Amino acid sequence: MKQSLLFVPTLKEAPKDADVKSHRLMSRAGIIKQVAAGIYTYLPLGYRVIRKIEEIIREELDKIGASELLMPALQPKDLWNESGRWDKYGPELMRLTDRKDRDFCLGPTHEEVITQVVRDYVTSYKKLPLALFQIQTKFRDEMRPRFGLMRGREFIMKDAYTFSETPEDLDRWYKLFTKAYIDIFNRCGLDTKIVSSDVGQIGGDEADEFMVMSEVGEDTITYCDKCSYAANQEHSLLNTGGKCPVCDGTINTAKGIEVGNIFKLGTKYSDSMHGTFAGRDNKPQPMIMGCYGLGISRTLMASVEQHSTENGIVWPKEIAPFKVHIIPVNKKDENQLNLAYEIYNTLKSNGVEVLIDDRDERVGSKFKDADLIGIPFRVVVGKDASELKVEFSNRLKDEKELVLASEILALI
């Protein structure tokens, strides 16, 4: 892609409303633009990262046998009355009426819709188990949206639901999703801790959260300094210096961003919404459900929070909007420009996502922008172009070397 054609509106100064690092950087780097409190536009660069995260999720969920569907954001009140949540959910539920004055809400989550879908089609144990997921924009009228993409009123989420015949099968799915989540977050370059949590609004029997350790996190995690014990503080009620409930270690606390949560729902929704199937004895029994959320826009935010300095982002390889950034120093120097395009074409024809800064900017501005937008590999084509040499840097390792243009493909 030519940078002159890519819409990357970078800013020298961050908008004053951006307070946390990731918000400042994403605003300055042309990743997102705020539209209202907790509502954002994903600009081309940001949307590329979103799609990378989504693809990783699709690959990993495909591996465990979950299939993707897409449910409506707009949902009728009737369905929410079935589960009883129309009245229980409170003002966080975005409610609206259509022209006939019928009540609807914008889905904050999709247990009701998915239960309706599955109960109407799956009527026998022979059709179980089933794992379905979607990637969709969710709506929650937060009392206080904050920290950029951290807590939005509109956000992108992957939500999955499993339907099992037995508790043992639910346990199996729960483990499969746990493993898939670990792989997804690893591939997104995020270091996560799995902590046990309260079941909250969604309800159910058991729940775990995937936390990215960060000072701007809203949750407090208690964890043991010796063993692998970790829990959300609201759940564990432990404090720093306390004794580990599992071993003889000591409890520490740290802030975390919740990027994923998984719940064993049990029969909460299949009971209230008649999600039953004919069992092996031909008697109706409720489907045993699990639900598995993963905040995609929040994962983007957490990743920037973790992989950046005040000067810019350094994307983890797998979610970087591009892999290589080529910067011709002086466009008027034919040697440089030709070599830059030669490298560009070679990389492109080898399937490498590459961005070339072909803009009529001074090189200083190009470097500053490149630092900001954080593409992991950088190729600077400058004064050594006549000898076919360029400066190659791996920004993840912060090293620079002069290499032959022909070597680049092997270095990335």
Added chain:
RNA sequence: CGGGAAGUAGCUUAGCUUGGUAGAGCGCUGCGUUUGGGACGCAGAGGUCGCAGGUUCAAAUCCUGUCUUCCCGACCA
């Protein structure tokens, strides 16, 4: 929803105390000079001073109301 802060050009902001022609930096347009870390000169464009009412000869400035945004808290994934 309680407490605090802030709304002036695309972004950052000065001016407000003490009412009297709305200023700067960045960005943008044109011309020239520059060209390995956000260049320089000259000439320009761009503003319902959040909105509504009030006081006044006169309001960005004073008063009232309202909307929006951010931060802390409570709540929530």
